[in-house]
Structure formats: structure tokens, C-alpha cells
Amino acid sequence: MAKITAVSPLAPAAFPALPVIEGVKFSTAVAGVKYQGRTDVMLATLIPGTVIAGAFTRSATRSASVLDCQAKLGLASDEAAAILVNSGNSNAFTGKGGVASVEAITAAVARVCDLPQTRVFTSSTGVIGEPLPHDRITAVLDALSQTGDANSIEAAAKAIMTTDTFPKGSKATIEIDGKTVSIAGIAKGSGMIAPDMATMLVYIFTDALICQDALQALVSQSNEQTFNAITVDSDTSTSDSLIVAATGASGVAVDGNSDFAEALHSVMLDLAHQVVRDGEGATKFVEIVVTGAGSDAEAKIHAMSIANSPLIKTAIAGEDPNWGRVVMAVGKSGAAADRDRLSIRFGEVEVAKNGFRSEGYSEEAATAHMKGQNIVIGVDIGIGSGTATVWTCDLTHGYISINADYRS
Amino acid sequence: MAKITAVSPLAPAAFPALPVIEGVKFSTAVAGVKYQGRTDVMLATLIPGTVIAGAFTRSATRSASVLDCQAKLGLASDEAAAILVNSGNSNAFTGKGGVASVEAITAAVARVCDLPQTRVFTSSTGVIGEPLPHDRITAVLDALSQTGDANSIEAAAKAIMTTDTFPKGSKATIEIDGKTVSIAGIAKGSGMIAPDMATMLVYIFTDALICQDALQALVSQSNEQTFNAITVDSDTSTSDSLIVAATGASGVAVDGNSDFAEALHSVMLDLAHQVVRDGEGATKFVEIVVTGAGSDAEAKIHAMSIANSPLIKTAIAGEDPNWGRVVMAVGKSGAAADRDRLSIRFGEVEVAKNGFRSEGYSEEAATAHMKGQNIVIGVDIGIGSGTATVWTCDLTHGYISINADYRS
Numbered sequence: 001m002a003k004i005t006a007v008s009p010l011a012p013a014a015f016p017a018l019p020v021i022e023g024v025k026f027s028t029a030v031a032g033v034k035y036q037g038r039t040d041v042m043l044a045t046l047i048p049g050t051v052i053a054g055a056f057t058r059s060a061t062r063s064a065s066v067l068d069c070q071a072k073l074g075l076a077s078d079e080a081a082a083i084l085v086n087s088g089n090s091n092a093f094t095g096k097g098g099v100a101s102v103e104a105i106t107a108a109v110a111r112v113c114d115l116p117q118t119r120v121f122t123s124s125t126g127v128i129g130e131p132l133p134h135d136r137i138t139a140v141l142d143a144l145s146q147t148g149d150a151n152s153i154e155a156a157a158k159a160i161m162t163t164d165t166f167p168k169g170s171k172a173t174i175e176i177d178g179k180t181v182s183i184a185g186i187a188k189g190s191g192m193i194a195p196d197m198a199t200m201l202v203y204i205f206t207d208a209l210i211c212q213d214a215l216q217a218l219v220s221q222s223n224e225q226t227f228n229a230i231t232v233d234s235d236t237s238t239s240d241s242l243i244v245a246a247t248g249a250s251g252v253a254v255d256g257n258s259d260f261a262e263a264l265h266s267v268m269l270d271l272a273h274q275v276v277r278d279g280e281g282a283t284k285f286v287e288i289v290v291t292g293a294g295s296d297a298e299a300k301i302h303a304m305s306i307a308n309s310p311l312i313k314t315a316i317a318g319e320d321p322n323w324g325r326v327v328m329a330v331g332k333s334g335a336a337a338d339r340d341r342l343s344i345r346f347g348e349v350e351v352a353k354n355g356f357r358s359e360g361y362s363e364e365a366a367t368a369h370m371k372g373q374n375i376v377i378g379v380d381i382g383i384g385s386g387t388a389t390v391w392t393c394d395l396t397h398g399y400i401s402i403n404a405d406y407r408s
Numbered sequence: 409m410a411k412i413t414a415v416s417p418l419a420p421a422a423f424p425a426l427p428v429i430e431g432v433k434f435s436t437a438v439a440g441v442k443y444q445g446r447t448d449v450m451l452a453t454l455i456p457g458t459v460i461a462g463a464f465t466r467s468a469t470r471s472a473s474v475l476d477c478q479a480k481l482g483l484a485s486d487e488a489a490a491i492l493v494n495s496g497n498s499n500a501f502t503g504k505g506g507v508a509s510v511e512a513i514t515a516a517v518a519r520v521c522d523l524p525q526t527r528v529f530t531s532s533t534g535v536i537g538e539p540l541p542h543d544r545i546t547a548v549l550d551a552l553s554q555t556g557d558a559n560s561i562e563a564a565a566k567a568i569m570t571t572d573t574f575p576k577g578s579k580a581t582i583e584i585d586g587k588t589v590s591i592a593g594i595a596k597g598s599g600m601i602a603p604d605m606a607t608m609l610v611y612i613f614t615d616a617l618i619c620q621d622a623l624q625a626l627v628s629q630s631n632e633q634t635f636n637a638i639t640v641d642s643d644t645s646t647s648d649s650l651i652v653a654a655t656g657a658s659g660v661a662v663d664g665n666s667d668f669a670e671a672l673h674s675v676m677l678d679l680a681h682q683v684v685r686d687g688e689g690a691t692k693f694v695e696i697v698v699t700g701a702g703s704d705a706e707a708k709i710h711a712m713s714i715a716n717s718p719l720i721k722t723a724i725a726g727e728d729p730n731w732g733r734v735v736m737a738v739g740k741s742g743a744a745a746d747r748d749r750l751s752i753r754f755g756e757v758e759v760a761k762n763g764f765r766s767e768g769y770s771e772e773a774a775t776a777h778m779k780g781q782n783i784v785i786g787v788d789i790g791i792g793s794g795t796a797t798v799w800t801c802d803l804t805h806g807y808i809s810i811n812a813d814y815r816s
Contacts, residue, residue, distance in 0.1 A: 061739070095763045124710075128735055160697075324535060327536055327537065331470065357538075403726070404728070
């Protein structure tokens with residue numbers, strides 16, 4: 001197995017110091033699901049009254065645990081709740097056995113944590129199509145349920161990693177009526193990242209007080225501009241899950257509060273960016289900004305066509321301002337475009353305007369931008385007012401090395 | 409510039425001996441459009457009465473020469489005709505200057521070949537967005553028009569190459585009423601190959617006698633199952649062109665003749681396969697066969713989702729029978745699927761059936777298939793009778809090396 005152990009060059013300097021979220025406890029364990037010698041299970045327990053919202057992969061082959069979470073999400077309950085996640089095996093495409101594994105795990109968590117099974121959410125990430133040895137997970141539940149503490153969120157972030165090269169965390173705190181509301185989130189994901197989410201698991205916790213409908217609306221809305229606006233390789237996981245849990249422990253009601261909405265959005269966006277920054281083999285963080293499209297939806301189609309183009313992603317890896325490939329990607333996207341109204345910039349360097357290379361275009365200046373670590377490609381379609389921004393990374397030899405024998 | 413000069417390991421042993429097509433002459437020249445020290449322009453002249461059909465990229469940013477060809481295709485004419493192709497510069501996204509270049513080239517060809525400008529078809533392939541120095545092409549037209557001969561089709565195939573590692577040719581001959589009808593075709597293309605064609609130029613010649621409507625119908629129909637059923641990297645060129653010219657010189661009418669239809673299809677399929685076999689960095693030729701989909705169209709969506717998945721293509725490069733990634737690609741495609749009815753095989757090895765790993769699945773046998781050069785991935789969706797077959801290649805370090813600095 002080609003193991004790439006170096007941390008992504010795009011990683012943040014350190015895991016952030018996350019605020020304690022009152023009402024949440026974390027514990028982790030070494031269950032040996034697949035990986036040896038590292039934590040691979042994490043349990044988060046949540047106090048009674050915690051409100052849970054989420055968003056999941058739209059894959060037609062999504063995993064049993066995703067289906068189970070989706071079924072439970074809408075059930076109102078004032079009971080305590082728990083989230084149990086394992087890494088190493090995704091329990092996807094595992095047939096009836098996979099459903100039985102979810103049943104066994106959620107039943108066992110409910111028992112040891114003394115809460116209804118309908119309040120237990122579980123996720124699995126790792127290899128697809130291998131039976132999940134769920135007894136290894138249930139065997140550590142007693143220990144997990146007795147060791148939870150409010151300060152172990154970083155350990156939880158590490159336990160859910162697969163090919164990730166760094167643990168991902170983000171936070172926000174806001175003041176409302178003189179009281180502090182905190183948000184802390186963790187994520188995993190580095191390959192198979194695409195629109196409609198990723199091999200990506202995200203758990204965000206807040207002590208805000210909010211009703212389920214309002215929280216779900218915020219999550220669904222921000223999801224489109226954060227986790228559904230990133231792509232590493234256009235591939236979509238069967239397991240993508242985002243769960244947001246609001247314990248209410250701050251006592252601060254945030255329904256309709258725009259500061260809270262912005263804070264939650266910023267945490268989601270930061271985690272989404274960190275997932276891209278850990279894109280397999282990534283050496284450049286790339287922002288694609290499309291303006292002037294026929295609609296926002298068409299702008300996103302253009303942006304994703306650019307972000308998913310192997311020819312563009314390899315050109316970025318080669319630090320080549322190859323804007324002809326951007327023209328190609330706009331042309332193939334299927335959304336409306338007019339060759340003679342198209343304008344393109346790399347960073348602040350305008351390379352093409354109204355369908356032709358810009359007068360005074362400096363290849364030197366464009367190349368200088370491409371040599372940086374943060375690349376911006378701006379495209380104005382010139383036919384309307386639709387806009388979209390998406391994020392991706394470059395396509396390098398590292399991606400090939402990691403994925404040519406990940407499973408072997 | 410990282411130049412990969414080795415011939416693709418998937419290349420045919422040799423360029424085939426193509427039959428002379430009566431009524432067609434080929435000539436080539438060194439015009440120095442971009443490349444130095446090699447032929448980069450080819451002219452094919454066609455006798456009066458030649459019928460011309462074609463298919464072109466559907467890119468919204470297609471080049472001036474494509475638009476010009478499309479406009480001329482439907483014009484009935486008994487006059488002679490010509491096809492002029494240059495490599496090195498695609499004259500795409502070159503604004504009004506690009507239109508002027510097409511006008512200058514087609515006018516000059518019409519003049520030196522003494523035929524109407526509406527009967528001159530031109531294509532350009534190479535870098536996008538650089539002004540085409542068309543005077544270098546028109547400067548060699550006199551020589552081209554005087555050196556044509558019926559035997560130089562291989563030289564023509566070489567003159568239109570860009571990143572191709574081998575020239576591509578194919579042929580078919582059929583007997584109808586005791587007379588021979590011949591078909592000979594050439595193609596170029598290796599990267600930016602995707603549905604809706606490719607950075608691909610294809611020229612097929614036959615001495616069959618056929619009306620334009622009938623020829624166009626055959627070309628359009630076969631195109632869907634040949635050139636529109638291959639993908640190297642999901643990227644679509646702005647210049648893709650397929651032109652089929654029937655000189656009628658055999659005197660054999662083939663309207664409605666199924667042998668001719670099959671022969672033309674076989675030449676188109678062979679050339680399409682050769683384009684995949686020259687996929688940038690390719691080491692494996694991959695056939696994706698989808699059955700049991702809701703419709704043929706949905707089968708093709710699934711097949712292309714599999715064929716374009718970077719995770720699947722890198723797994724193939726790594727000789728890893730990673731069928732979980734096939735499940736992923738079916739799930740993300742957007743076409744209907746039922747996880748619990750899905751079956752997958754690699755070659756003759758059934759790996760998954762009805763949503764779970766097959767009983768008696770042998771990883772060893774599947775791996776043995778993956779070590780071959782010709783890979784077959786069969787997927788039965790299990791919900792209907794729709795079928796589709798598409799072809800692709802693996803994704804390797806070679807692709808990254810070629811594309812990270814093709815233009816620099």
C-alpha cells in the first residue's frame with residue numbers, strides 16, 4: 001500500500017483551539033475495525049433536548065447508515081442523543097448485513113447510553129463493499145460511554161480520519177444579548193470529494209437554542225454554498241453526512257438570528273475549505289468565481305465544469321495559465337455561454353476579454369499568479385447576472401499515487 | 409515542455425495498409441504553424457459529385473472552423489471539394505481574427521483547387537486561444553495542390569497529429585453485386601477526449617455512391633455508439649470534427665445497404681478505439697458494459713459516470729479490482745439505480761451480485777483480470793433492459809506529466 005504520510009502543504013498550521021460546547025461529550029477508542037494502532041471510533045453524547053439537523057449524500061447507492069440517519073432526522077424528541085462514527089470501513093454496498101450492522105450498533109449505543117435507538121446516529125467511512133465487523137465496535141462501547149469528556153473534540157476529529165493528512169476543526173463564537181453562543185465542528189474527507197458532498201463526514205456542535213425546522217433550514221441553505229460547492233475529483237461518496245447538533249445549553253434562542261446563521265455558515269465554509277486543502281495530492285487551493293451567467297444555477301454548472309476538468313487541474317499543477325482549457329470547460333458544461341462575451345482572469349490578471357486574448361495580456365503576470373498556493377480563476381460569462389463560487393485543488397502525481405492502490 | 413515521445417503501449421502494431429479510395433488525393437506540407445521539422449498541414453481533394461456528411465462538437469465555445477463546416481455541410485453541390493487541416497493551433501477562441509483565418513484559408517484553397525469556397529472544409533487542432541498564423545498555411549497551398557496523390561493517406565494521418573503517439577487509420581472493403589466498395593479513414597486525438605467527441609479530428613473516405621441524407625443518417629447514428637461513446641478525461645474539445653466523404657467513384661449505390669452501414673460503423677468504431685488507445689498516459693484499454701438500466705440513455709449515463717471517474721481510472725492503473733468505486737460511480741451518476749439489484753463483474757469474474765459481494769468471489773481472479781491490458785467492467789443495474797457500451801483508459805502518472813505543462 002502506497003502510504004502518503006506527509007501532511008498536505010495546504011494544511012492549516014495547527015488544529016484550532018475549539019470552544020467547549022456545553023452538553024456534548026466526546027470519547028474515542030481503538031477498535032481495530034481496519035486500521036491498526038490508532039483510534040478508529042468516536043462517540044459524541046448529547047444532552048436531552050438537543051436538536052439535530054443534517055444533510056446527506058444524494059447517491060443512489062448510499063449506505064445503510066446514511067439511510068438510517070435520514071429516517072431519524074425528522075423525528076422530534078426531547079431525549080438525549082448520540083453520534084457514533086467509525087473509520088476504516090464505510091459499511092456501504094454491504095447488503096442486508098450492512099443494515100444489520102447499523103441495527104446492532106445503534107441498539108448497543110442506545111443500551112450503554114440509556115437513550116432511545118431513534119436518537120442514535122451512526123456513520124461509517126472507509127472501504128466500500130467489505131462487511132463491517134461491527135462486533136469490534138460494540139465491544140468498545142462500554143468503555144466509550146464511560147470516558148466521555150467535553151474537551152476531547154480534537155481526539156474525535158482524529159478518530160474519524162481515513163486518508164486525511166490532518167484533522168479538521170473550526171469554530172465560531174458570537175455574543176447575543178450579552179451571552180456567548182459557541183459553535184465547534186470537525187470534519188474528515190480528502191478524496192472522492194464532489195458536489196452533493198464527499199467522502200466526507202462533518203459534525204458541528206453548538207450550545208445555541210433553536211428549533212429543528214429553523215436549524216435544518218440553515219443547514220440546507222448553507223450546505224449548497226459550502227460542502228456542495230467543493231470538489232476534489234468529481235467523485236461522490238455513498239456515505240457523506242453532515243450532522244449539526246444544537247444542545248440549547250447556552251439558553252440563548254437563535255431562531256431567525258442572522259449573526260448565528262452567519263457564524264454557522266462560516267464554520268461550514270471553513271471545514272469545506274479544509275477538506276479541499278486535504279484533497280489527495282493537492283498542492284494548490286483553487287477558487288473558481290463565475291459571474292454573468294444566465295442564472296446562479298447555470299453559474300454553478302460552469303464553475304463545477306471548470307473545477308472538475310482534469311486538463312485544468314493538471315495545468316494548475318504545472319503552474320501554467322492555460323486559459324484555453326477554461327474556454328473548453330465553459331463550452332462543454334452544458335450551461336449557456338457565448339464565446340464572444342466570455343472573459344477570464346487568473347487572480348487579478350485579465351487574460352481574455354469578450355472572446356479573445358486581452359490586449360496587453362502578460363503571460364508573465366499570469367504565470368506569477370499560478371506559482372502561488374492560492375489560485376483564483378474568474379470567469380465572466382457575459383450573458384446575465386448569475387454567480388457562483390466553488391473550490392477545488394490541483395490534480396497531481398500525488399493523487400495518482402494515493403489512489404492507484406489505496407485498497408491493496 | 410515535458411515531451412512524451414514513446415508510443416502508447418496500447419498502439420496497434422503498425423499503421424494498416426489502407427485501400428486507395430478512387431476520387432481522393434492527399435498531400436501534406438511543412439508549414440511551421442507551431443511545430444518545427446514535421447508536416448503540419450494536409451490537403452485532401454475530392455472529385456466532383458462527392459457527398460459529404462459529418463458530426464461536430466456540441467461545445468458552446470466551438471471554433472470558427474467548426475461553425476464554418478457546419479454551415480456548409482447541408483449545401484447540396486456536384487462540384488469538387490477539399491478538406492484542409494492544420495495541426496499545432498486550433499484557431500479556437502480567437503475572436504473575429506479566427507473567423508478571418510477560416511475565410512482566408514478556405515478562399516485560398518478554393519482558388520488554388522479551382523472549386524467553390526462553399527466546398528472547402530477546414531479544421532485546426534492544437535493550442536486554444538492563440539491567433540492562427542494562417543499565412544503560413546496559405547503559403548504552402550500551391551505546393552499542396554500540385555502534389556496530391558491517392559496513396560498518401562498515411563502521410564495525411566501523420567500531418568494532423570498533435571500529442572498523438574501514433575497515426576491512426578482504419579479500413580473496410582465490402583463486395584456488393586460483384587463490385588468492391590472501399591472505406592478508409594484517419595483520425596487524430598489523444599487528450600481532451602470525451603462524450604460529444606474529443607480533441608479529435610476524423611476523416612473517412614469511401615468510393616461508395618450514396619445521397620447526402622442517407623450518408624448523414626448513417627454517420628449520425630453510428631457516431632453515438634462510437635466517437636460519442638469514448639472518453640479519456642471527460643474534457644470536450646472546441647474543435648471536434650468528423651467528416652465522411654463519399655466520392656461515388658465505385659459506381660456502387662449503397663443507400664439502404666446494411667453491409668455498407670456495418671462497414672462504415674466498424675471503421676468509425678476502430679478509429680474511436682484507437683483514439684482511446686492513445687489516451688494520454690494510457691496503459692489499459694477499458695470497456696464498460698452496462699445492462700439492465702432503465703433505458704439505453706440511462707445506461708450510457710451510468711457507463712460514462714464509471715468511465716470518467718478518476719477514482720476508478722486510478723484503481724485500474726493500479727490493477728486493483730476496486731469494485732466499491734464502481735458502486736460509487738453508479739450511485740453518483742444521476743440515472744436510476746437500486747443498490748440491492750446491482751451486479752458487477754471484472755472480465756468474467758463476478759464480484760458483486762444483487763447489492764453484495766458475490767459468494768465465492770475470488771480477489772485473486774479479479775486481480776488477474778486487472779493485470780491484463782484489456783479490462784472489461786460489466787455492470788448490471790437490474791431494473792430494466794437499457795444497455796450501453798463505452799470505452800476509456802486508465803488514469804496514470806503519464807497523464808499528469810503530459811498535461812501539467814503541455815503548453816509551456
